[in-house]
Amino acid sequence: MELPLEKNKTIRKVSVFVVDDSLVYRNLLRNTFSQDGEIEFLGAAIDGKFALPKIAQLKPDFVILDVEMPQMNGIQTLEEIKSKFPETKVIMLSSLTQDGAKITLKALEMGAIDFVPKPNGGQELALSETLELLTSKIKALSQVKPSVQTSFQTKNPAVKTIQSLSEKNCTICAIGISTGGPIALRQLFSKLSPDLTGSIVIAQHMPPLFTNYLAESLSQAAHMPIKEAEDGEVLKKGVAYIAPGGKQLQIINGVSGPTTRVFNGPEEELCKPSVNILFRSLAENFPKETTAIIMTGMGEDGYLGMKELKKNGAYLIAQNRESCTVFGMPNRPVQEGLVDEVLDVERIAEKISSLLQRTQS
Template identity: 35%
Template sequence: MEQIKVMVVDDSVVVRKIVTDVLSADPMINVVGTAVNGRVAVAKLEQLKPDLITMDIEMPEMNGIEAVRAIRGLRNRVPIIMFSTLTERGASATLDALSAGANDYVTKPANVGSVAQSMESVRQQLIPKIKALTGRPQTATAAPASAAPVAVRPPVARTRAPKPPAVLVIGSSTGGPEALTKVLPLLPANLPVPVLLVQHMPPVFTRQFAQRLDRLCALDVVEAVDGTLLAPGTVHIAPGDFHLTVGTSGANRRTALNQAPPENFCRPAVDVLFRSAVAAYDGAVLGVVLTGMGSDGRIGAGLIRDAGGSVVAQDQATSVVWGMPGAVTQAGFADEVLPLGRVAEAIIRLLPTPRPGGLSAAGRAAVPMGGIR
C-alpha cells in the first residue's frame, strides 16, 4: 500500500520534531515536508502534494485558521488536522478552524518538555485519525468517505413494531461539529421530544460548541448539567469527559452525568447514552448516528431497534469518516441510511407531530408528520 504523505505545519521546532518523529516511525506514513507557518505551508502545497496536513493554530504571518481558508479557497480538499490546546481560547480557535474547513483536531501535549510522554500522546491521537481520513481504516468497520463505496446492508428484521419516539438521541465524532450545524438548525423550535447528543470532544470544547449551536438553532442548545428535567425544545450536549445518561424519578426523566470508565475508548460515549435512553424510555427512542471514526454507537443502535425504536445513519458519501454510521449500517441496525442533507427531514418525519407553532432557525414553518415537501 502506498504511504500517506503528510506535511507538518507548526512554528515550534520542538513540536515539529516530535510530530515528525512519531509519524515517521509508522511504516504507512511519510512526512514529505514541514512548514513554520501557514504562509509557507500554502506555498509548499503544490510542490509537496500531501495527502494530509497537520496544522498548528497560533503561528506568525499566517495562522492556522487563515491557512485553512487559503487552502480551501484553492479548492484543495486535502484533509487537515488541527493541533489545539485545552483552553477556552484553543477551543474557540479550533471550532473556527473546523468551520473554515478543517476536518478534525488533536490536542497538543500539555508538557512538551517530557518528550516520551508527548510522543505517546501524539501517536495515540494523531495516527488513527490520519489513517481514517486518508482511507486507511484500521478496522473493517471504519471505512472512510474516501474509500470505495460499501454495499449497504438492509436492516435486520424487527422483533416488534416500532414505537413512536419520545426522545431523540444523536451520536457523532470526526466531522460531527460541521455535520451538526447542517442538521440541528433545520429542526423546529416546537420539536415534540427532548434531544440528547454525544459529540466526542474534550472538556471546554463542548461548552463552546453548545453556545455556537445555540446561536444557530431555533431549539435551545446547552451543555448538559446533571439533574436537569428533560423536556421538548432543548438539546443537551454531553460535556467533555462525562458520560451522559437519562435518570428516572417517577414519571420524570432527567439528565444524569457520570465518569464511569470510557467505552469504545470514549467518554462521553454514544453507546452509553443510547443504552440509557432505551432503558429510560422503554425503547421509544429515535437514534441518529452521524459521521465519526470507530464504531461507538453500534451496540446502542442495536439495543434501540431491539426495543422497538428507530435508527437513522448518515451515508458513506457525505460522511467525513464512515466509521460509526458504517458500523451501524453494516450491522443491519439502520432503518434509513441517508445523505446529511436529508437527516433533519427524516428526524421530523419519524417523530410525532410537532407541538403547535414554532420555526426552524432557517425560518421554515414547523413541519407536520408528513415531512418536508
C-alpha cells in the first residue's frame, strides 16, 4: 500500500504478517501495527500450518514469527519461508527461557534477520517496550536487502589506513555488535587464525540467557574457546569472552593483568550490555594495547567509546556498509573519520589475526 505525500509523491508502507499461537499477542500486534502510519498489518495465523498459504497469497515484507507454537513451530515455519519466499524478512518472537534462547539462535543461523524477546509475565511496561522495539526494528530493517542477511561478500571494500600496523602491539581485540551479529560473528570466528596470542572481548546486544547459547553456537565455528564472561576473570590469550546479556562488562587493570568486571549497571543507549561501557573501560586502562571494532547494528552504541579510544591511541576498525545487516553503529565513527580502516567481515578476521599474532613477534 502507498501513502500520498506531496504532489505525485508516495511512500510505501511496510507490510507485516504475524504468526503466533497467543491470541493476546496477535491482538496486541494487530493494534500496534494498525495504528502505525508506516506499517500495514496484513493479518495473523496461529501457527505455520495456517500461515504459509496466507504468506504465499499476501507476500508480506515481514513475518513476525513466534518460536514456540503447536503443529508447526517457528523453526519449521522459518525453514519453509526461507525456502519458498526468500524475499520475506523474518523477525522471531522469543520467550526469555533457555529453550527459547537456544531455538532463537538457531533461527538466526537459518536466516531470520533479527529477534525480539517476549517479556515474562504480563508486565505492562516491558510489553510496551517490546512492541516499541519490534516496530523500530521493522522500520530499520525494511531497507535491508534479503541477500545481505546471510552473505557478507563485498566488492572492493573501502579501506583507509592511517596508522602503521607495524607499530601496534595489540593484546586485546574488542568488538561491539548488534543486529545481524550472530551471523557476522560466526563468519568472523570461522576465519580467525587458530593461534592468536591475544584476547577477544565482545559486547553483543542480547538479553539474559541468549549470550551463553551464542558462545556455544560460535564455538562450533571457531578455532578458539569462546565463553560468556564471568566477573573477575583474568583475560587469557587465545580466548574470546562475550558480555553476559542483561549485564555490563568492563575490562579493568587487575593484579594479574586485564580482568573482567561484570556488573548490573544501568543501560546506556538503551543497551545492556553496552558497547560504550566496554570500549571506555579499555580506553581508560589499555588503549595502546587495544584494537576496537564496531560492527553491524542499529543505533549509535559504541560511538562515544570509540571517541575515547581514538583519543587515547587505540587502533579502530569499522565493518563496511556493504557487509552490514544494518549500517547504524559503524556509520558515525566512519563518517567522522574515527576509524583507521573500513573492512568487510573476512578482512576484519584477517586483520585481527595479524594484530593479535604480532604480540609475540
